[in-house]
Amino acid sequence: MEKKRKRELAAREQQIMDVLYQLEKASVAEVREKLTDPPSYSAVRTMIGQLERKGFVHRDRSGVKHIYSPVKSKRTASRSALRSVMETFFPKSPGNALAALIDDSAKTLTEEDLDRLEQAIKRARKEGR
Structure with missing residues (x-):
């Protein structure tokens, strides 16, 4: 074990x-x-x-x-935990991790959630490339 x-x-x-x-x-x-x-x-x-x-x-x-x-804020701790899960199950593939989260949550995502995701993707495109 x-x-x-x-x-x-x-x-x-x-x-x-x-x-x-x-x-x-x-x-x-x-x-x-x-x-x-x-x-x-x-x-x-x-x-x-x-x-x-x-x-x-x-x-x-x-x-x-x-x-x-x-010691850490809930936001900092939750982001750290998410990073750990992503590294364990989706190594070097954050896109696959995000796609899996969205696929599993599709029925419960609100318009506000989708707008926030859309804005995050736009920021990532600007900053990442």
Whole structure:
């Protein structure tokens, strides 16, 4: 079985990150309160500690409670994750990755989505060549 890379998140770790993105900063208790079917306080504390060691979470120790916040913005993190998926499944072929996303999403794309894609393609043509 392939070993998980250090930067990949388990499902519960991703849920914790989603809560931290939503709240921007939070204590262990505040994170636990927002989780669906939350594990024990100590389990949440342990997982947040793992996220800190992996470089996803920053801990502020200035107050009585430790307050945690994401190291990167959600936008930066999501772009990094997308890049990783593209490199894994579509190496050196971003066009194929984008085409697959569009094909799979065709029925749910709004006119606004299509306009945004069209503008991105125009920018890429200008800047890329």
